Amino acid sequence: MPTSVELRQERARVVESLRAITEAAEAENRNLTAQERESYERHEREFGDLTERITRVEAEERRALEMGQPLDRGTGGGGTGGGGGGGDDRAGERRAAFAQFLRRGRTALAPEQRALVENSDGEILVPEELEAEIIRSLPALTIFRAICSVRTIGSNRVRRRSLGEVSVGWGKLETNAQTLTDSMPGTPTEEYTYVEDLYGLAKIGEDELDDSDVNLEAHVRDSFARALGETEDTAFAIGTGHAAHQPVGMMTTAGGVATVTAAGATAVTVDDFIKLIYAVPAQYRRNGRFVMASATELQIALLREDGATGAYLWQPSVQAGRPNTFKGYAIDNQEDLAAVATAARVAVFGDFNAGYRIYDRLGMAVKVLDQLYAEDGMVGWKVRKRVGGDVIRPDALRILVMA
Known part of the structure; x- marks a missing residue:
């Protein structure tokens, strides 16, 4: 029987599949095809089923944790035998021991301490x-x-x-x-x-x-x-x-990312962002998105196609969980980026999944x-x-x- 963590990981993969289907259709400005709609509905059913299973499994894990006992998950075939649950038993034991450690420190662990791992600095590792x-x-x-x-x-x-x-x-x-x-x-x-x-x-x-x-x-x-x-x-x-x-921050010179210089020092223009988009090679531009501070997004939200009379190029999100867009590209806000000012690095555009890597x-x-x-x-x-x-x-x- 899978843990709630494994079920959540599986549900996250289903969400990514749903997102890929909708993004493909939106990129081509069309509705879903019959095949895509069938696949989308199947993934939605999988999402609902996984959500129900996660709720049920988490309830079982909470009850086991409250009693200070590891959860016996059986052999994976629905039984209650202990033959295949050794790994899950040890996981439950580690989490129960870690909770006791957080409450009372090292002195109160007694026999539970065997379930915890200590590093070379005498710190207890999080399960x-x-x-x-x-x-x-x-x-x-x-x-x-x-x-x-x-x-x-x-x-x-x-x-x-x-x-x-x-x-x-x-x-x-x-x-x-x-x-x-x-x-x-x-x-x-x-x-x-x-x-x-x-x-x-x-x-x-x-x-x-x-x-x-x-x-x-x-x-x-x-x-x-x-x-x-x-x-x-x-x-x-x-x-x-x-x-x-x-x-190494992506906005710093140490990151080695090339820059595009805006026309002005204190205000951005539509042309600035068009140049920024097309400065990125096409293979990365197709997965491109913007990152900027909220104050910078406010400036581009007021930009129009033709001076003060044209249509706004910034589009608000119409679906929960999806970002606002500019020229069809998503915008994420990171408030540590500089606001618009002379010589400031105010926005970054491109394929972040290809361009930047986080190491855990x-x-x-x-x-x-x-x-x-x-x-x-x-x-x-x-x-x-x-x-x-x-x-x-x-x-x-x-x-x-x-x-």
Whole structure:
């Protein structure tokens, strides 16, 4: 029997399939074909079925957690035997032990401590199942995890080797119509993307710790996700790189993304954004979208096709969960990007999934600070997450910079 985490992952894949069907039709400005409509309806039924199963399985997991017992999932065929549930049993044991650790610290763990893993710094690692749920919460709070590629790694850095593009030509070698030459001269450059340490602090009142483990776990997910999400999203946008112990922000010069200069210094025009769109190669432009601050979006929302009398080019979202658009491309807001001002980098356009990559290193760790805030009637949780980010294909993105 699958866990609620696995069911949610399966439901997320169904949602992606639904989105792909609608986006294909919208890109061609048409209704769904009969085949697409049949596929869409089938995926909708799958979404409903999975939602019902998730609700049922989560209820079972909550009951098991409240009783401090691992959930016995049987052998996968619907039975209640313990032959195939060892992995799920250990997962439930880890989560129950972790809840006790958050409540009372290391001293109260006793036999439950065997279910927890400690790192070299003496910190307790967040159980993998709970860590996966926290990471899945981040895209709902931020934008870049939802639009960029994400990779899980197990090292402190990732090596990237840069090569020149391959040259090709027509003609037969045997008739000397083509000469095969080394199209990639020189030695490839070697570069690294580093995984940085991100710390967060969540505090909770001692009285609230008397609530059930279920409420405590929900509080952990919410607090950790918020403590981490906004900070890492800022770094993916404007982080200054490894020297400052931050990811490389796509809007910084270190990211290597080419720029398009606006005509003016204090106001944007329709022409500025058309130039920005067409500065991105066609293969990346077809999956393009904008990222800018809300103040910049407000300026383009007032732009018209023909001065003060033409139609507005900015279009508000007509469906919940879908972004506003400009010239047919989606707009996401990231408030750490600069507002329109002289020489400011105010917007970025392109295929973010191809252009920027986020690196997660598994092993989110927690230290319980049960003495530091005791006078205030609080218990603190210091959380450490290891994450990096870097531009992997500068050609997939372009930045609009004011004159």
